[in-house]
Amino acid sequence: MLEGNRVSRISVRGFAVASATAVTAVGAVTGVASGSTGQPSNDAEATASDSTLLADIPTGQQAQVQTASLTQQADAQAIAADASAKKDAEEAARLQAAKDAVAKQKAAEKAEKEAKERKEAKEAASRSATRDASTFSVQASYTTAQIQAMASSMVPSGQFQCFSNIVDHESSWNYRAVNASSGAYGLFQALPGSKMSTVGSDWQTNPATQIKWGLNYMDSRYGSPCEAWSFWQANHWY
Structure with missing residues (x-):
């Protein structure tokens, strides 16, 4: 029918x-x-x-059934492809993260090495440029020009201007300068002045001894005279 x-x-x-x-x-x-x-x-x-x-x-539904079957197959293939792509992406991300970690470690090691080399070079330059206070003849008094000449032969050339700026502001190159209120003494207004005895017992009368102490202080506390001068400019003390 x-x-x-x-x-x-x-x-x-x-x-x-x-x-x-x-x-x-x-x-x-x-x-x-x-x-x-x-x-x-x-x-x-x-x-x-x-x-x-x-x-x-x-008969009218046979095409729909075939289409549904093909759709299911396509969906299954798409799911499998997505899973494979996700796995590949995770593996690529893991490999990239490992590479980044190695690169960061190498960069950190390189930076640390360069910082160490700069510090050693600075210390070597400071040692080579610094004359011992005993190499200068002892005099009863010294002119500003003589004191500045001492400083220029003891302080690395690239740091001298910063060093000079601090001395200008602290004592105007007067190695016998005394602060009436605090008792700070010498070219660098050390407080107390007796702390300069760590580099020489003649700290009260020998500007070379004071220069040596001042340079050591700036290097040890700030890294260099120029870094000490930067701090001085911001705070008006060092």
Whole structure:
């Protein structure tokens, strides 16, 4: 029976069974005609079964079923591809993180090495440029020009101007300068002045001794006379 141009599942199933029966009958007649005494083949039954399975799906919906099946396959493939891509991305990120860590470590080691080399170079330059106070002849008094000449031979050339700026502001190059209120003494207004005895007992009368102490103080506390001068400019003391 036809319903809206569609063969019903019952009609299709009946048609398939009828067809299978017809094939079976033909096979039997053919067997008799050929003298075969065997049993009828099961091919017809298999054909009928397959036809019935296909016929279970209405004709108009077979394309939809096939499309749904293909969609499921595509979705499964897409999920698998996403999982693979995620795994690859995680592995790439892990490798990049490891590379970055190694690069940072190398950069830190390089920076530390360069800082150490700069410090050693600065200390070497300071040692080579600094004359011992005992190399200067002792005098009863010294002029400003003589004291500045001493300082220029003891302080590294690149640091001298900063060194001079501090002395200008602290004592105007007067190695006997005394602060009336605090008692600070000498070129650098050391407080107390006796702390300069660490480099020489003649700290009260020898500007070379004071210069040596002042340079050591700036290097040890600030790193250099110029760094000490930067601090002085910001705070007006050092």
